[in-house]
Amino acid sequence: MKDKPPAIFIADSLGLDFLNSVATPVDTPVDWLDSGDELLKWLAQAKLVPGDTLNELKARAMPGELDEVADQARALREWFRKFVAKHMGRPLPPKALQELGPLNKLLQRDETFSQISRSQISRSQIWRHHERDGERFELRAMRRWRSPESLLLPIGEALARFVCEEDFADIKACEGHSCTLMFADRTRSRARKWCSMAICGNRAKQAAHRNRLKSKH
Numbered sequence: 001m002k003d004k005p006p007a008i009f010i011a012d013s014l015g016l017d018f019l020n021s022v023a024t025p026v027d028t029p030v031d032w033l034d035s036g037d038e039l040l041k042w043l044a045q046a047k048l049v050p051g052d053t054l055n056e057l058k059a060r061a062m063p064g065e066l067d068e069v070a071d072q073a074r075a076l077r078e079w080f081r082k083f084v085a086k087h088m089g090r091p092l093p094p095k096a097l098q099e100l101g102p103l104n105k106l107l108q109r110d111e112t113f114s115q116i117s118r119s120q121i122s123r124s125q126i127w128r129h130h131e132r133d134g135e136r137f138e139l140r141a142m143r144r145w146r147s148p149e150s151l152l153l154p155i156g157e158a159l160a161r162f163v164c165e166e167d168f169a170d171i172k173a174c175e176g177h178s179c180t181l182m183f184a185d186r187t188r189s190r191a192r193k194w195c196s197m198a199i200c201g202n203r204a205k206q207a208a209h210r211n212r213l214k215s216k217h
Contacts, residue, residue, distance in 0.1 A: 016171070018077060088172070
């Protein structure tokens, strides 16, 4: 099988980009989570997990373990797709919390902690804070990656942020023929129709042009 194209990140929301990790960019459906290795690639492209952490988890994973995590990621994706499809297009009601039990259960497994570390700072910050060598201390959130299953935690966190921070009234499905991509409409008029003007928008224009030509004959 030839290499897959890069994963699609057009949703203006990482939670929806996770749902878009299976799509039909041209004619053939592509699933960017169909194996453990593909899950690692998607997490790297999404910048959800540091590259050295991905390499370390891959090195110590048991045979088939990452593929099992990819199975769980796909199951999580399809469960969340149903939740979003049910509520998109209108504000999320308070009673929807009752449906989020599986996501909260995943988040309960997280092991995060804070750590003081050195951070590069800009010249203006050096001047303002009288720092030396362009570095200062900062409090950084860290995570214990105890097993490959912990790769699901940053995904769960992204989904939780999506639920809490997005207006579900702005969530739309692309109007392109056979397109399954979803996005958050950030346009001022809330008039976005396509996942991408370069893909589905252009196809729609071409189809409309062909229809106009036919109507003239």
